[in-house]
Amino acid sequence: MHAANFCVECGERLARKGWRARLRGNLCDACAQRFGTFASARSIIVIALIAGFAFATGRYMRPSPPPLVIQRAANSPLSDLPVNPNDTQRPSKQPGGTSANASLSATTDDAVYICGARTQKGTPCRRRVHVAGERCFQHKGMPSLVPLSKLVIRP
Numbered sequence: 001m002h003a004a005n006f007c008v009e010c011g012e013r014l015a016r017k018g019w020r021a022r023l024r025g026n027l028c029d030a031c032a033q034r035f036g037t038f039a040s041a042r043s044i045i046v047i048a049l050i051a052g053f054a055f056a057t058g059r060y061m062r063p064s065p066p067p068l069v070i071q072r073a074a075n076s077p078l079s080d081l082p083v084n085p086n087d088t089q090r091p092s093k094q095p096g097g098t099s100a101n102a103s104l105s106a107t108t109d110d111a112v113y114i115c116g117a118r119t120q121k122g123t124p125c126r127r128r129v130h131v132a133g134e135r136c137f138q139h140k141g142m143p144s145l146v147p148l149s150k151l152v153i154r155p
Contacts, residue, residue, distance in 0.1 A: 008027065025042070025043065114128060114129065116135075132152065133148055
């Protein structure tokens with residue numbers, strides 16, 4: 001930015017150097033005292049007002065965030081009924097004659113499968129997958145090193 005060499009009011013030569021010349025503006029000492037301190041800080045105040053107006057306009061014009069939607073899978077074992085924190089847990093009977101706790105323990109006793117694909121080290125991958133013959137995210141499309149019967153892990 002170019003600093004002025006002469007006063008804009010009286011034309012007297014300005015002999016200031018360095019960063020103070022930029023703060024004092026385009027007026028000599030006599031004119032600055034005559035016009036007051038506002039004249040020397042006018043540009044800074046105008047820039048601050050423009051920045052504040054731009055910030056407020058940007059905040060006002062910003063679109064509201066979309067609503068939070070949580071979706072559950074169709075085969076989810078969770079109920080769609082609202083939860084009441086004051087209710088105590090009671091084992092409820094399901095249509096098959098078994099309680100809810102028995103169905104949870106049955107799912108934990110199910111077989112668990114591993115990926116079994118060749119890793120960089122040359123060993124079979126030990127990541128767990130949902131179905132026998134399926135591969136983990138890193139080894140999709142790769143063949144297994146071990147037969148399907150050895151991919152089952154029983155707890």
